[in-house]
Amino acid sequence: MFRVRAAGVDIFLCNVASMPAQGAGTKVAPVIAVHLLERALANIPSGLRPFVLRAGLNDGVPLCRVSDVRLRTQLLRQVAGGTVIVLTSCAADSQQTAAHATQDAQQLDILREFRNLTGGVLAVDGRSYELLASASASQNRAPREIRVIERDEAQRILARALGSPWTGMVLRQLLEKVLPRLAQDSIPPAAAEGLVLVLRDAQIRARTRESTPSSEPAARRSASEQKHWVEFRFKDSGTRPLAGAQYRITLPDASDIKDQLNSQGTVRYEEQPSGSASIQILDIEAANWSEDEIDAHEPVELSVEVSDGYPAGESVKFDIFRLYRERDAEVVASLRGRLDSDGHVATRWTPSSIASPDDQFVFKASIRKVWRKSAPLAVRHRAISAEWSSAQAQEGDTLTLRAILRGIPDGENATLKIFEKQWRGGRNTLIDTRSATVKGGVVESIWTVPAAAAPSPRGDPGRRDFNYTVQAANLQHTSRHVAVFPAHNSDGTDGST
Amino acid sequence: MMDFVGDTDVIHPEVIDSEIRAFFSASVARLLEAVWLRVEARWTADNTPLAVKVFREEGASRREVVKSFDGKLAGGVWEQQWKIELPKGQLDDLHGPINLRFEVQADKHPTPAFSQSMLVHRTRFSS
Numbered sequence: 001m002f003r004v005r006a007a008g009v010d011i012f013l014c015n016v017a018s019m020p021a022q023g024a025g026t027k028v029a030p031v032i033a034v035h036l037l038e039r040a041l042a043n044i045p046s047g048l049r050p051f052v053l054r055a056g057l058n059d060g061v062p063l064c065r066v067s068d069v070r071l072r073t074q075l076l077r078q079v080a081g082g083t084v085i086v087l088t089s090c091a092a093d094s095q096q097t098a099a100h101a102t103q104d105a106q107q108l109d110i111l112r113e114f115r116n117l118t119g120g121v122l123a124v125d126g127r128s129y130e131l132l133a134s135a136s137a138s139q140n141r142a143p144r145e146i147r148v149i150e151r152d153e154a155q156r157i158l159a160r161a162l163g164s165p166w167t168g169m170v171l172r173q174l175l176e177k178v179l180p181r182l183a184q185d186s187i188p189p190a191a192a193e194g195l196v197l198v199l200r201d202a203q204i205r206a207r208t209r210e211s212t213p214s215s216e217p218a219a220r221r222s223a224s225e226q227k228h229w230v231e232f233r234f235k236d237s238g239t240r241p242l243a244g245a246q247y248r249i250t251l252p253d254a255s256d257i258k259d260q261l262n263s264q265g266t267v268r269y270e271e272q273p274s275g276s277a278s279i280q281i282l283d284i285e286a287a288n289w290s291e292d293e294i295d296a297h298e299p300v301e302l303s304v305e306v307s308d309g310y311p312a313g314e315s316v317k318f319d320i321f322r323l324y325r326e327r328d329a330e331v332v333a334s335l336r337g338r339l340d341s342d343g344h345v346a347t348r349w350t351p352s353s354i355a356s357p358d359d360q361f362v363f364k365a366s367i368r369k370v371w372r373k374s375a376p377l378a379v380r381h382r383a384i385s386a387e388w389s390s391a392q393a394q395e396g397d398t399l400t401l402r403a404i405l406r407g408i409p410d411g412e413n414a415t416l417k418i419f420e421k422q423w424r425g426g427r428n429t430l431i432d433t434r435s436a437t438v439k440g441g442v443v444e445s446i447w448t449v450p451a452a453a454a455p456s457p458r459g460d461p462g463r464r465d466f467n468y469t470v471q472a473a474n475l476q477h478t479s480r481h482v483a484v485f486p487a488h489n490s491d492g493t494d495g496s497t
Numbered sequence: 498m499m500d501f502v503g504d505t506d507v508i509h510p511e512v513i514d515s516e517i518r519a520f521f522s523a524s525v526a527r528l529l530e531a532v533w534l535r536v537e538a539r540w541t542a543d544n545t546p547l548a549v550k551v552f553r554e555e556g557a558s559r560r561e562v563v564k565s566f567d568g569k570l571a572g573g574v575w576e577q578q579w580k581i582e583l584p585k586g587q588l589d590d591l592h593g594p595i596n597l598r599f600e601v602q603a604d605k606h607p608t609p610a611f612s613q614s615m616l617v618h619r620t621r622f623s624s
Contacts, residue, residue: 228505229505230503231507232501232503232508232511233508233509233510233511234512234513235510235511235512235513235542236513236514236541236542236606237512237513237514237515237540237603237606238515238541238542238605239512240541241542242540243542245513245540252505265542272505274505275505276503277503277505278500278501279502279503280500280501281499281501281513283499307499324520324521324613325522326520327522327533371573
């Protein structure tokens with residue numbers, strides 16, 4: 001019940017069942033109601049979104065935008081067409097009445113939001129339930145068309161809907177508001193206060209919001225045409241029922257329904273016209289890397305394709321693991337994306353964002369309970385080699401130092417340190433340090449072999465050995481030795497004295 | 498694509514092929530090291546009993562079971578930690594590294610799934 005004040009009196013808008021007791025108010029003629037309501041509209045506080053209820057039906061018109069001229073005209077027409085308005089005296093303005101008015105306003109808000117979110121129908125286990133005010137249900141002009149669900153059963157149905165992965169957060173919040181407002185069981189025409197779930201006859205079953213329009217709506221078909229049923233039973237390779245798998249089914253009456261298989265892996269719909277149904281088990285059909293092998297600094301794309309039935313905007317989780325180290329706690333990176341309208345989502349990852357990226361990786365794509373893993377991706381982040389341009393050289397020769405590093409981006413600084421081997425113990429002597437940059441995974445530098453500080457003793461060939469280390473980012477590698485001999489003079493001597 | 502079409506008034510039994518993957522948590526390990534055996538299954542009913550056998554490969558046709566486990570799938574996953582142990586007799590007879598794999602047979606499923614090979618090194622050299 002909703003109350004506004006106009007012309008010095010309180011006006012309660014309500015449906016027939018919640019009319020105040022006789023004597024507490026007066027049902028007014030439509031023409032007076034129109035006049036009073038017209039004056040009252042200006043007094044409706046902002047923020048309230050009440051409904052005007054038409055007798056016997058629950059499809060009210062929101063008054064939330066009463067300043068809208070067109071809506072006001074439509075509203076007034078409806079009032080004139082049978083909206084029940086109860087005019088009460090100020091004496092009826094007790095605290096109890098005010099509390100009821102507030103409660104009813106909340107209830108109407110719930111009903112309106114339910115209709116907005118679901119199109120008026122809550123599909124659970126293949127059945128389509130409507131939510132009505134208890135009083136409205138008991139006043140239904142054709143009570144055999146609906147069956148009011150008992151409170152305990154209604155609680156179970158709502159709990160099932162709340163547990164369904166298809167129930168969005170907003171609807172979930174709304175259903176949580178409905179649960180405590182479910183009416184106690186009562187025998188018509190009596191009606192306890194609150195909300196009830198009702199099940200309608202199949203011919204007036206509403207469609208889900210995504211239903212495909214039918215050229216011959218089921219509601220117009222005769223009941224005799226709809227005594228058929230559809231049943232699918234899904235099992236795994238071991239002949240066990242596949243419980244809980246999500247599906248989307250298009251029924252012979254053109255209903256398009258999303259739900260999950262029951263505990264027996266079965267889906268069954270009755271009261272269908274003769275024909276065929278198509279059902280799709282929702283799955284992630286592909287989870288792929290854009291490459292089979294990459295260097296650690298290169299970004300790689302992770303892409304997922306899903307079957308029809310997932311809505312655009314659905315969240316997809318990408319968990320990246322080292323191959324075989326795939327326990328939940330071992331995830332190395334987690335990313336998220338949202339499905340586009342083609343059932344596709346992609347995201348990018350650069351392996352160098354983690355420690356020790358030189359490995360093989362897989363990713364697990366998940367949409368709620370459905371998941372799929374990719375094939376392995378090989379990631380390289382290592383020093384492959386560090387070579388001299390020659391295994392032997394003479395003093396004064398120019399040598400090229402060339403190291404191959406995988407997984408280091410171009411432009412990264414590298415340091416090459418050249419050491420002389422001390423064969424008789426002691427630490428190798430650092431001879432030279434050269435800087436270079438990585439280009440195409442390669443580090444290059446040239447070095448001219450210096451002459452020995454002192455000539456070698458006669459009879460000693462004067463061989464010296466050098467190696468170098470290359471360091472870039474967190475990679476390091478050591479070359480083999482190059483043997484260096486004193487330069488020969490043109491007379492064939494080694495130049496030593 | 499898992500699309501199925503069926504007429505009214507007929508029960509349509511459909512089988513979705515199960516996908517079962519088995520793997521050790523490492524491909525190289527040492528004796529007495531703890532590793533995980535993990536089985537991941539899609540389109541396989543929860544609580545499906547699993548028979549798991551760890552075996553030593555000996556050539557292409559011969560194998561020797563070194564450990565067995567029983568388990569059940571839960572949420573599409575079964576896992577078990579195992580400290581790699583081999584009968585002493587085998588260790589005395591064998592030389593060099595040992596290759597292990599495991600097989601998982603889901604109850605009533607037509608074929609088993611196999612893990613990757615795990616190369617097991619001895620903790621110390623034997624003569």
